[in-house]
Amino acid sequence: MSNLRVLVVGASIAGPSTAYWLAKAGAKVTVIERFPELRKGGQAIDIRTVGVTTMRKMGDMEAQVQANKAPIEGLAFVRENGRPYGVIGSTGDSDQQSLLSEYEIFRGDLSRILYDKTNDNPNISYVFGEQIASLQHDEKNNGPIKVGFANRLPPAEYDLVVACDGATSRTRALGLGIGLRDHTRRLNIWAAYFSTKHDYVDGSKIGHAYNAAPGKVVAVQTAPEHEGGNRVVVMRMFPRDGKDHTLPFRDAQQAGDEVLKKHVREELDGMGWIVPQLMREDMDAADDFYASEWIQVNPPTLSKGRFTMVGDAGYGGAPGAGTSLALAGGYVLAGELSQSRGDVAAGLKAYEDRIRPIFEDMHKLPPGGVSFMAPQTKWGLALRNFFFAFLARSGLITFMQKVWGRFEGAFASSDKYPLPDYKFDGRL
Incomplete structure (x- = not known):
């Protein structure tokens, strides 16, 4: 299929990165965002595992991320009086990261980097202050989707609609015909x-x-x-x-x-x-x-007809790995569509077959992860603080991070989830 017409909903991380890869594959992409401009705020987020793999495939993106890293070199856990009882730093190994990522960056800075990489692409256009009002599949779910918009865009048909608008995605509900909190x-x-x-x-x-x-x-x-x-x-x-x-x-x-x-x-x-x-x-x-x-978001299927999801909209809730899955998801989607040569249904199935085992693995938490980060009792907190102080002062914290890395999730080594080296020839 020549010049696949794609609507991407959401201009945060998953949206621009998905648009980048779809345009590289040859699609004509429109990205809509309900906010009037690119959101610049947000907390520090991490790029890990498959996110690192994907980032390194995006030209100079790794260098840009390094140049805009959050100014944090360690994390001190402090007592009620503000005195630290343990400090951890990064591992220095981008392929086996700790609680502190080698690629920690503020969400707004990463969004800006991805937007700047895609805004001048003639195959990508951004429309801010817009959102979907209606979405209608064709009768057999194998043709273009009719989309109605809430504000200034006229109704239009798209060969593919991709929800990239977060874990509470309204587009997911419209596309799959479900409630906002279903699945x-x-x-x-x-x-x-x-x-x-x-x-x-x-x-x-x-x-x-x-x-x-x-x-x-x-x-x-x-x-x-x-x-x-x-x-x-x-x-x-x-x-x-x-x-x-x-x-x-x-x-x-x-x-x-x-x-x-x-x-x-x-x-x-x-x-x-x-x-x-x-x-x-x-x-x-x-x-x-x-x-x-x-x-956590885990629908029984990521696609319906010519509708699909990338990032938190389809598989949010992998603690510490959401950004990485957002980056990798768009790459895998575009890669599998490119390989399917016009058979959108086959491409979407291959996308899900490739990405689902990864995000389901990443949904799993390291043993004791949540209870270690936030004990529920004063006794448990005192024990955690003593244990953490011992690990930090003895240097055993590095060993523990490697132990966590043997389990699924954000602490896993980058080579745990290999991705294909797709060849994009711009003929999607």
Whole structure:
């Protein structure tokens, strides 16, 4: 099929990277984004495993990522008084990474790099402030999809629609004909992100993390774009006991930012260190505050007719590996479509056959990972702190990271999930 017409929904990481590979394969790609401009904020994210493999196939992208890495060289776990009891650094090995990635970069910076790599491509066009209002498959699910838009774009037909709009994707619901939370699984975790005007780490390139029971985490790191300020991540991790512990969070989220901030403050009440000031002054004043629940997405199929999904929209919830899967998914999708030579259905099946074993493997958590990061009891937290301090001071933390690397997930070595070396000839 010549000049496959593709609509990509979402202009964050999965969207531009998918557009990059589809255009390289010869498709004509339109990327729509519901926000009026490219989102520049966000927390630090990691590129690991298949993400590293894919990044190295994208020209000078690895060099650009290295040049824009987040200014963090280690992570210090601190006590209530702010004194560190253990510090970890990176492994120095991009193919076997630790809790601290060799490629840690702010989400907005990675989005900008990918946007800049694709914006001037004549086969890629971006439309901001637009979203899908309706999506209609053809009667036999093997022809173009009719798409209606909410704002200024006229209705149009596309040979393929790709959802890249996150774990709570509206496009997934439209494309598969399901509910917004169908085929998702609660991890009983939520997180909030914002920037501060105060510098709580004195310009240090060592991030600071503080825990309190039950399951509370606050992490602070230098933010170069906010002179004299920091970026903050607040997390609340609940037991995975079958109960819906994040329902109050979702209710607050529906009520708006002010109610949501109140909920966050209440959940972190009683924490020490700098948390009272963060909650009282910085969070309320932040203009980049946002929060989200962590969920896993695993639909029975990634495609229906000429509709498919890449990244969090199709397989979100692999802790520490979401960015990597977003990068790799677009590469595999374009590669398999290119090999199918016009048979879109065959290409989509091959894409799913290739990517599903990888993301299902990455959905698995390292043994004790969540309970180690956020113990639920004061006794468990004290034991974790003692154990971590011993590992950090003795150097055994490096060994433990290699042990974790033997299991599935973000800690696995990059060669655990080999990807084909697709040949793109621009004739899709």
